Amino acid sequence: MPQIIDGKAISAQIKDELKERVAALKQEGISLCLAVIQVGNDPASSVYVGNKKKACAYIGIESLSYELEENTTQEELLNLIKELNKRQDINGILVQLPLPGHIDEDLVIRTIDPSKDVDGFHPQSVGTLCIGQKGFVSCTPAGIIQLLKRSGIEIAGKECVVIGRSNIVGKPMALLLLRENGTVTVAHSKTANLKEVAKRADILVVAVGKPKMITREYVKEGAVVIDVGIHRNENNKLCGDVDYDDVAPICSAITPVPGGVGPMTIAMLMNNCVESAALNR
Numbered sequence: 001m002p003q004i005i006d007g008k009a010i011s012a013q014i015k016d017e018l019k020e021r022v023a024a025l026k027q028e029g030i031s032l033c034l035a036v037i038q039v040g041n042d043p044a045s046s047v048y049v050g051n052k053k054k055a056c057a058y059i060g061i062e063s064l065s066y067e068l069e070e071n072t073t074q075e076e077l078l079n080l081i082k083e084l085n086k087r088q089d090i091n092g093i094l095v096q097l098p099l100p101g102h103i104d105e106d107l108v109i110r111t112i113d114p115s116k117d118v119d120g121f122h123p124q125s126v127g128t129l130c131i132g133q134k135g136f137v138s139c140t141p142a143g144i145i146q147l148l149k150r151s152g153i154e155i156a157g158k159e160c161v162v163i164g165r166s167n168i169v170g171k172p173m174a175l176l177l178l179r180e181n182g183t184v185t186v187a188h189s190k191t192a193n194l195k196e197v198a199k200r201a202d203i204l205v206v207a208v209g210k211p212k213m214i215t216r217e218y219v220k221e222g223a224v225v226i227d228v229g230i231h232r233n234e235n236n237k238l239c240g241d242v243d244y245d246d247v248a249p250i251c252s253a254i255t256p257v258p259g260g261v262g263p264m265t266i267a268m269l270m271n272n273c274v275e276s277a278a279l280n281r
């Protein structure tokens with residue numbers, strides 16, 4: 001049977017390490033504060049925001065919550081961000097996505113000061129990742145690198161295939177695997193012969209957004225399979241983009257859903273907040 005990569009345990013370990021670092025920073029008189037902005041009350045976003053605030057409390061990071069009405073204007077939101085950019089006591093600014101349709105998401109992201117962009121979504125953060133310079137890295141792909149490293153999985157020299165090319169997961173994932181000296185292919189919905197391309201992978205990262213799409217026909221025997229997807233199936237049970245029961249028996253390591261990639265996103269957000277405070281001191 002494969003190694004089951006335990007994202008819950010690894011994220012708990014990272015959060016405990018961060019808790020110690022935060023305590024040490026506090027000893028130096030440095031306090032940490034994350035501003036979390038939610039516009040409207042999309043139930044899924046409320047759950048995510050609640051979990052982020054809980055993680056802050058656990059680690060010792062203060063969180064400031066801005067719960068804005070659905071009909072908040074773009075100008076009001078931009079003005080709030082500009083005010084938070086100026087505040088010395090705030091290390092990180094997070095605007096929960098998606099935003100209501102009347103607000104330009106790209107403009108909102110570009111308005112966040114890159115030194116407080118703990119989501120790693122600002123074009124400057126993406127650019128520094130691309131050219132290998134210091135900057136915030138998008139949390140889910142950064143978490144996947146931690147899962148691999150902390151599970152003893154070597155990336156250098158491996159064939160890595162990322163299925164999905166979103167700005168938040170697929171593209172930064174490819175750049176991070178490249179930074180770790182993987183040989184990287186990015187596949188997507190228009191890729192010809194996707195099964196054959198995916199089957200080349202020693203490390204297969206799946207972020208397609210389609211429940212159980214990836215069966216063993218896409219997976220080389222002995223591959224490491226990382227599943228970014230999260231869906232509810234017909235029985236209201238959580239499942240990923242990978243057909244776990246079909247794929248697990250033939251791979252060397254796999255992330256479950258839930259309990260794989262999911263918990264890592266918040267752990268890496270917390271890591272970015274701590275880095276932000278440590279860098280700007």
Ligand code: GUN
Binds near residue numbers: 098
């Ligand atoms: N919505 C879904 N995932 C994320 C995330 O990682 N950050 C933000 N800000 N919004 C999201």
